[in-house]
Amino acid sequence: MLTGKKIVLGITGSIAAYKAAYLCRALIKKGAEVQTVITPAGKEFITPVTLSALTHKPVVSDFFSANDGTWHSHVDLGLWADAMLIAPATASSIGKMVNGIADNMLITAYLSMKAPVFVAPAMDLDMYAHPSTQHNLDRLKSFGNHIIEPATGYLASSLEGKGRMEEPDAIVRALEDFFARNEQLSKKKIIITAGPTYEKIDPVRYISNYSSGKMGFALAEECALRGAEVILISGPVQLDVIHPNIRRINVESAEEMYRAALKYFPATDVGILCAAVADYRPLLYSENKLKRKNGESVVLELTPNPDIAAALGTIKKPGQRLIGFALETDNERMHAEEKLRKKNLDFIVLNSLNDTGAGFRGDTNKITILDTHGNVKEFPLRTKKEVAKDIIDETIN
Numbered sequence: 281m282l283t284g285k286k287i288v289l290g291i292t293g294s295i296a297a298y299k300a301a302y303l304c305r306a307l308i309k310k311g312a313e314v315q316t317v318i319t320p321a322g323k324e325f326i327t328p329v330t331l332s333a334l335t336h337k338p339v340v341s342d343f344f345s346a347n348d349g350t351w352h353s354h355v356d357l358g359l360w361a362d363a364m365l366i367a368p369a370t371a372s373s374i375g376k377m378v379n380g381i382a383d384n385m386l387i388t389a390y391l392s393m394k395a396p397v398f399v400a401p402a403m404d405l406d407m408y409a410h411p412s413t414q415h416n417l418d419r420l421k422s423f424g425n426h427i428i429e430p431a432t433g434y435l436a437s438s439l440e441g442k443g444r445m446e447e448p449d450a451i452v453r454a455l456e457d458f459f460a461r462n463e464q465l466s467k468k469k470i471i472i473t474a475g476p477t478y479e480k481i482d483p484v485r486y487i488s489n490y491s492s493g494k495m496g497f498a499l500a501e502e503c504a505l506r507g508a509e510v511i512l513i514s515g516p517v518q519l520d521v522i523h524p525n526i527r528r529i530n531v532e533s534a535e536e537m538y539r540a541a542l543k544y545f546p547a548t549d550v551g552i553l554c555a556a557v558a559d560y561r562p563l564l565y566s567e568n569k570l571k572r573k574n575g576e577s578v579v580l581e582l583t584p585n586p587d588i589a590a591a592l593g594t595i596k597k598p599g600q601r602l603i604g605f606a607l608e609t610d611n612e613r614m615h616a617e618e619k620l621r622k623k624n625l626d627f628i629v630l631n632s633l634n635d636t637g638a639g640f641r642g643d644t645n646k647i648t649i650l651d652t653h654g655n656v657k658e659f660p661l662r663t664k665k666e667v668a669k670d671i672i673d674e675t676i677n
């Protein structure tokens with residue numbers, strides 16, 4: 281249901297604009313309040329009278345009202361809405377959204393929007409497949425906008441069916457799913473560690489590992505999408521966060537990560553320890569670059585780093601949950617169970633480097649979840665985004 285949800289429906293000049301009438305009806309049937317905003321080209325395809333009759337609200341299309349010259353405030357629309365849905369969205373409007381070309385009411389409303397934005401593209405396949413359109417859709421995604429497209433055809437790699445606007449019922453379902461998810465973790469605070477740590481040897485060298493941070497970032501994104509407030513403590517990675525509910529704290533060494541985790545964990549509901557923390561750091565840091573000694577081997581003495589998971593496990597209070605990861609190469613279950621117990625975790629996510637597609641750097645992962653009651657759940661190979669969903673589902677259970 282979408283009871284009481286305020287939706288700004290933006291309609292642009294596509295042949296699919298007639299479907300906006302079905303969309304209005306379907307949204308209202310689910311309990312939503314709909315305010316339509318239409319571009320000048322949109323009006324060529326559907327009449328404002330149809331839309332205002334369906335929504336019981338005047339259609340907004342011009343900056344000023346024709347009869348009395350009242351100014352239509354796009355800023356007010358941006359504050360009023362719980363979501364903005366642009367359906368159909370033409371290649372041209374998508375391009376304007378990406379570049380901030382605010383020459384009509386719909387684009388100004390988009391630029392002032394405080395609520396999540398959903399975009400249902402509608403164009404022919406050639407326009408859709410053009411690098412310009414694909415680039416613009418990627419840009420919209422990077423702004424945190426949600427693109428609603430029909431699922432690809434029978435060939436996963438084919439573009440067949442893409443470009444066509446998704447059916448109104450499926451669009452409404454996407455909105456319902458979004459709001460349902462959005463409330464699952466509302467008022468929850470979650471701390472996540474992610475990425476590798478760098479342990480300095482001298483000003484130009486460090487010890488680290490292959491962690492990309494992708495799993496931790498996918499988890500942060502998933503928690504934020506479900507309404508949680510996320511503190512993401514990240515080691516050095518090449519990733520960006522886009523969700524406004526994620527506060528990112530950048531650290532470099534295990535000790536910095538440890539201090540940040542100890543500071544923020546007490547006020548949170550859940551801790552997810554996804555970072556590949558270096559277990560050791562050089563005992564001595566050299567202020568000057570170490571010079572090569574011809575022909576001689578060198579010995580680097582290492583000293584243990586604090587175990588963040590174990591430290592949080594000791595201060596964990598009733599009601600708080602702690603989730604750890606284990607990346608193993610041998611005796612996987614045994615090692616994972618041992619870590620679960622030793623670090624006082626609620627469950628541990630195991631991935632084995634022996635499984636193809638699991639572990640570092642890639643976009644996929646294959647996990648097994650072990651909990652303190654001896655339950656073992658195996659999951660198939662999935663993208664890290666999907667794996668993040670599985671892990672968060674398990675956290676909520």
Ligand code: CTP
Pocket residue numbers: 473534553554555556557558559585586587588589590603604605606607619
């Ligand atoms: N972890 C941590 N701080 C450390 C080491 C590990 O918080 N200094 C966390 C990881 O984020 C992970 C879990 O502990 O959630 C297990 O990490 P892993 O490196 O597999 O375990 P270790 O205890 O370091 O054991 P080993 O390296 O010997 O396998």
